[in-house]
Amino acid sequence: MAVHSLKLTARTLAVSFALLLAGAAHAETLRLSTLKQPGSEGAAAAEKFAKLVAERTQGRVEVKVYPASQLGDWTEVYEQVMQGAVDMAMQPLATADDKRLAITWFPYAFTNYDTAKQSLSPGGAVFGIVSAAIADKGLTPLGVYGEGMGGAGFAKAVEAPADPEAKRNLKVRVWPGGTTHRVLLERFGFNTATLPWAELYTGMQTGVVDGQIGGTAGMALESFKDITKTWVQYNDHFEGDWFIINSERYAGLPEADQKILLEAAQEVSAERFEEVKEADQRHLETMRTAGIEVVTFDDATLEKLAAVARKDVWPQIAGELGEETLGQLKTSLGLN
Structure with missing residues (x-):
């Protein structure tokens, strides 16, 4: 009897192992690229997305993350x-081939984390605009990993930063091609200059330029901490990396697995929207500790700045999006 039981057990294990091998052989493997460095919060988010997909598809879909480009x-x-x-990728969108994608940094498309989250989620205005723009390129967006709200760093003090008339x-x-923010800054009373990223540090250090815009407080700390004297948290745009997938590859998955990928990306994105607000605040506090003057605005002031930008700047930079896309954005904000 013992021998018979051992034979049955061995046979059962063999069958189970064969089934596991068969399941592994039919598992879909998706390669996901990201710029994020191993050990960073972004890389951890990509890995969490992969884990959620593996668990919820019961191994039918495996996402293999390739960090650090x-x-x-x-x-x-x-x-x-x-x-x-x-x-797949988790990264910025390349805007050279479609001007509509300038919506991802269009000034004052939103002013705070709540409006950014709403607009950058499925059903939101910016998410919808991006979906339509990249569909023709064979890409499907699944979510947005937030880096933070944008602002401007200066090597000098800034007089009356809340006054757009100063x-x-x-x-x-x-940045080269940064028409949107050139017009915005000039309306806010600044002079502007185009400078390659590689020359920016030296440019601020030597006084070729007095400041820079287009990133977050965290990015400024990484690259310009020792030469930044003033940081103005304009909330002019929301910096983020997009979860994108090849549309044909996505459509080839069972509908249930497509839904799992979308929901996993949205779960990671939603968690990050909560975390990024706290991360921005930590970065601002780090700046204060380092002796940098940090200027922030209440909601009323941000809305005032946004109103000025939407009234005076948007008509001048409408060509960056196209009239149809700008109309969609205005409708979403109740401006039409």
């Missing part, structure tokens, strides 16, 4: 996801 520069990866050579003898760097 292991699969190539993010602009190259963007093309590779379009072509299907890479399945005229200041300060020159602020905007």
Whole structure:
């Protein structure tokens, strides 16, 4: 009897092992590229997304994360996801081929974390605009990993930063092609100059420019902490990386698994929206501790700045989005 039982047990184990192998053989593996470095919060978020997908699909879908741009520069990866050579990415969107994607940094599309979360989630205005813009490229968005609210850093003091009518003898760097923020800053009383990223630190250090815009407090601490004297938290845009997947690859998955991927990305995104608010506050406190003057605004002041930008700046930069896309954004904000 013991021998018979052992044979049955061995046979059962063999069958179970064979079934496991069969399941593994049919598992879908999706390669996900991200710029985030191993050990960073962003890389951990990508890994959590992968874990959620594996658990909820019961191993039918495996997401393999490649951090630190292991699969190539993010602009190259963007093309590779379009072509299907890479399945997924968590990174910025490449805007060169479609001006509508300028919506991801369009000034004052929203002013706080709640409106950003609403607009950057499925059913939200910006999420919908991006979905339509990248659908033609064979891409499907699943969620947004937030980096934080944008602001401006200066090597000098800033006079009356809350007053959009003040005229200041300060020159602020905007990135090449950064028409949206060039017009915004000039309306807010600054002078502007275009400067490559690689020259920005030296430019601020030597006085070629007095400040920079286009990033978050955390990014400023990483790159310009020792030369930043003033940080103004304008909340001019929300910096984020997008979970994107090749549309054909996505459509090839069972509908239930598509839903799991979307829900997992949204869960990670929603958690990050809560975390990023706290992260921004920590970065601002780190700045204060380092002796940097930090200027923040209450909601009423932010809405005032937004109103000025939407009234005076948006008409000048409408071509960056196109009239149809700008109309959609205005409708979402009740401005039409």
